[in-house]
Amino acid sequence: xxxxxxxxxxxxxxxxxxxxxxxxxxxxxxxxxxxxxxxxxxxxxxxxxxxxxxxxxxxxxxxxxxxxxxxxxxxxxxxxxxxxxxxxxxxxxxxxxxxxxxxxxxxxxxxxxxxxxxxxxxxxxxxxxxxxxxxxxxxxxxxxxxxxxxxxxxxxxxxxxxxxxxxxxxxxxxxxxxxxxxxxxxxxxxxxxxxxxxxxxxxxxxxxxxxxxxxxxxxxxxxxxxxxxxxxxxxxxxxxxxxxxxxxxxxxxxxxxxxxxxxxxxxxxxxxxxxxxxxxxxxxxxxxxxxxxxxxxxxxxxxxxxxxxxxxxxxxxxxxxxxxxxxxxxxxxxxxxxxxxxxxxxxxxxxxxxxxx
Amino acid sequence: xxxxxxxxxxxxxxxxxxxxxxxxxxxxxxxxxxxxxxxxxxxxxxxxxxxxxxxxxxxxxxxxxxxxxxxxxxxxxxxxxxxxxxxxxxxxxxxxxxxxxxxxxxxxxxxxxxxxxxxxxxxxxxxxxxxxxxxxxxxxxxxxxxxxxxxxxxxxxxxxxxxxxxxxxxxxxxxxxxxxxxxxxxxxxxxxxxxxxxxxxxxxxxxxxxxxxxxxxxxxxxxxxxxxxxxxxxxxxxxxxxxxxxxxxxxxxxxxxxxxxxxxxxxxxxxxxxxxxxxxxxxxxxxxxxxxxxxxxxxxxxxxxxxxxxxxxxxxxxxxxxxxxxxxxxxxxxxxxxxxxxxxxxxxxxxxxxxxx
Numbered sequence: 001x002x003x004x005x006x007x008x009x010x011x012x013x014x015x016x017x018x019x020x021x022x023x024x025x026x027x028x029x030x031x032x033x034x035x036x037x038x039x040x041x042x043x044x045x046x047x048x049x050x051x052x053x054x055x056x057x058x059x060x061x062x063x064x065x066x067x068x069x070x071x072x073x074x075x076x077x078x079x080x081x082x083x084x085x086x087x088x089x090x091x092x093x094x095x096x097x098x099x100x101x102x103x104x105x106x107x108x109x110x111x112x113x114x115x116x117x118x119x120x121x122x123x124x125x126x127x128x129x130x131x132x133x134x135x136x137x138x139x140x141x142x143x144x145x146x147x148x149x150x151x152x153x154x155x156x157x158x159x160x161x162x163x164x165x166x167x168x169x170x171x172x173x174x175x176x177x178x179x180x181x182x183x184x185x186x187x188x189x190x191x192x193x194x195x196x197x198x199x200x201x202x203x204x205x206x207x208x209x210x211x212x213x214x215x216x217x218x219x220x221x222x223x224x225x226x227x228x229x230x231x232x233x234x235x236x237x238x239x240x241x242x243x244x245x246x247x248x249x250x251x252x253x254x255x256x257x258x259x260x261x262x263x264x265x266x267x268x269x270x271x272x273x274x275x276x277x278x279x280x281x282x283x284x285x286x287x288x289x290x291x292x293x294x295x296x297x298x299x300x301x302x303x304x305x306x307x308x309x310x311x312x313x314x315x316x317x318x319x320x321x322x323x324x325x326x327x328x329x330x331x332x333x334x335x336x337x338x339x340x341x342x343x344x345x346x347x348x349x350x351x352x353x354x355x356x357x
Numbered sequence: 358x359x360x361x362x363x364x365x366x367x368x369x370x371x372x373x374x375x376x377x378x379x380x381x382x383x384x385x386x387x388x389x390x391x392x393x394x395x396x397x398x399x400x401x402x403x404x405x406x407x408x409x410x411x412x413x414x415x416x417x418x419x420x421x422x423x424x425x426x427x428x429x430x431x432x433x434x435x436x437x438x439x440x441x442x443x444x445x446x447x448x449x450x451x452x453x454x455x456x457x458x459x460x461x462x463x464x465x466x467x468x469x470x471x472x473x474x475x476x477x478x479x480x481x482x483x484x485x486x487x488x489x490x491x492x493x494x495x496x497x498x499x500x501x502x503x504x505x506x507x508x509x510x511x512x513x514x515x516x517x518x519x520x521x522x523x524x525x526x527x528x529x530x531x532x533x534x535x536x537x538x539x540x541x542x543x544x545x546x547x548x549x550x551x552x553x554x555x556x557x558x559x560x561x562x563x564x565x566x567x568x569x570x571x572x573x574x575x576x577x578x579x580x581x582x583x584x585x586x587x588x589x590x591x592x593x594x595x596x597x598x599x600x601x602x603x604x605x606x607x608x609x610x611x612x613x614x615x616x617x618x619x620x621x622x623x624x625x626x627x628x629x630x631x632x633x634x635x636x637x638x639x640x641x642x643x644x645x646x647x648x649x650x651x652x653x654x655x656x657x658x659x660x661x662x663x664x665x666x667x668x669x670x671x672x673x674x675x676x677x678x679x680x681x682x683x684x685x686x687x688x689x690x691x692x693x694x695x696x697x698x699x700x701x702x703x704x705x706x707x708x709x710x711x712x713x714x
Contacts, residue, residue, distance in 0.1 A: 051406025054512035062548030099555035155411035181538030191419030192549015
């Protein structure tokens with residue numbers, strides 16, 4: 001691995017009490033380029049621009065997929081990743097569906113760990129704080145032909161993060177727009193899936209909703225995802241969530257919630273979640289909670305569901321009553337090394353990886 | 358408009374008899390940037406790289422759409438665009454669906470004409486030759502948040518072109534993968550649509566097919582598009598093509614073929630094209646032709662359709678018998694100023710636009 005350290009690091013001017021999420025970048029980034037049917041020498045370089053012309057295929061034909069993951073700092077300033085091997089596997093699943101080359105897991109994991117170790121001072125500490133990490137693969141060949149690119153870049157960039165979304169949100173159950181086609185790319189973290197969701201989300205925002213619950217594109221009868229998250233429904237004391245499929249992302253937080261719920265002895269049914277059943281449960285008073293789960297916000301609690309002309313106002317549950325909030329606490333306690341990690345989910349980022357390398 | 362002419366133009370080393378399509382770029386490109394809710398000063402600059410970090414939203418979230426169009430040089434070296442106002446309108450339709458700002462038609466048309474005029478020497482002349490032009494809008498803000506970008510670039514780049522695809526091709530009628538969801542972005546020239554199609558196309562290639570005929574994602578009962586083209590079917594002497602919808606691109610070549618067919622007195626039915634009806638027509642000998650139409654290749658004639666386990670070999674028609682080929686000739690004769698333009702489709706690119714500006 002080639003390391004080019006920043007000669008003008010910005011870390012001394014970083015205020016962990018006061019920063020802007022998403023556009024404050026750590027001093028370095030990891031990059032590795034693919035050409036001639038193989039990945040080249042991995043590099044860590046100062047974060048910053050790389051030259052691409054507007055003919056870049058990643059931009060023209062959307063061959064691009066990414067991951068979202070976090071690093072957490074505990075009380076002793078030790079740094080932990082959370083199930084990073086899941087992200088390494090999933091980015092390759094996404095890449096395959098988009099006819100892009102897979103990134104060897106060793107390049108992914110070593111690049112990730114070396115970068116996070118090098119810029120560990122950027123990780124803010126305390127309640128809800130973390131480093132949000134974005135691995136991304138995109139086509140870099142500059143050719144105006146709608147075909148598979150021959151050149152790619154795998155990059156990892158990162159930004160300090162506070163947990164966003166604090167207040168419960170209102171979500172609209174989609175009855176026209178959809179996120180994924182049968183035989184499409186819904187299960188991939190494909191760049192194009194996000195762009196496609198922005199306009200319907202904006203329309204929902206204009207109606208007073210914060211997000212959209214995506215339903216099947218055929219008849220809008222089944223829950224699929226919510227915003228950029230997997231969706232959970234609690235009826236009485238049973239949790240329901242759609243099974244993963246070619247339309248539904250296999251979320252790391254989703255999987256972790258399922259395992260934590262099981263450990264707690266909460267009954268979980270993974271399968272079709274019918275809009276009709278959710279509305280019926282609301283009407284007969286058995287619908288207790290609906291929430292989204294994802295890396296960025298861990299849990300987004302829903303206060304209301306918009307369904308056709310109705311607004312279904314959900315009960316407000318305390319942290320002890322709420323499965324969403326108690327599972328969130330279980331998860332974040334493991335992530336931040338406040339609780340025992342019986343699942344083996346944490347991965348400590350060793351210090352001075354560079355010097356050993 | 359700011360013009361920065363290339364100080365090291367490559368045109369003197371361009372051989373119009375021997376060049377590579379798609380990655381040979383003309384000396385200049387047009388760019389215009391959007392920020393603070395407005396488009397800035399349009400610029401023509403030397404073709405080349407622009408600095409973007411891997412956090413660029415166009416790459417991460419796929420907010421990117423494009424157009425494909427051509428300029429043709431006639432015997433007198435006059436240069437013509439073909440229905441460019443259709444592309445100006447459509448790129449904005451695509452942009453809107455992806456929650457991106459529209460480009461004012463004046464910026465689009467003036468940028469296009471000035472660029473093509475400036476680099477008119479790059480347009481190769483003769484049978485099938487043209488300049489392929491790629492207007493593209495993409496999100497340029499560098500933020501790791503899955504939301505609508507606040508910054509964009511509108512660019513026009515171009516490459517000399519020969520008509521590609523000469524031989525008739527075999528296409529597979531899709532029975533699993535799909536291109537577009539109901540309530541999705543199929544009617545937009547969204548970057549992500551192309552990436553999503555590459556893997557299914559590769560699988561079809563592995564089975565010996567050149568392209569895929571996309572069918573509806575619900576039950577694969579209806580033709581939608583073929584490859585990156587609109588699809589036409591001829592049964593006896595009637596042409597059938599799917600009507601445009603939120604899943605089907607409103608192609609300029611498609612629209613031109615419909616108008617030319619009408620002028621020729623050919624009966625055209627625009628509506629549902631059922632896979633079952635096409636297969637039945639093959640079986641009873643009334644299926645004469647199936648072909649794709651699009652800007653890049655104008656017409657791609659199909660020699661065989663793969664349907665489930667069957668291979669339907671289509672008749673080989675002469676240029677006079679074939680509707681596909683005779684309509685193609687009608688169209689290219691208008692595009693290249695060999696025939697009278699009764700529709701008012703050609704737009705001449707005036708000389709020395711720069712000096713007048």
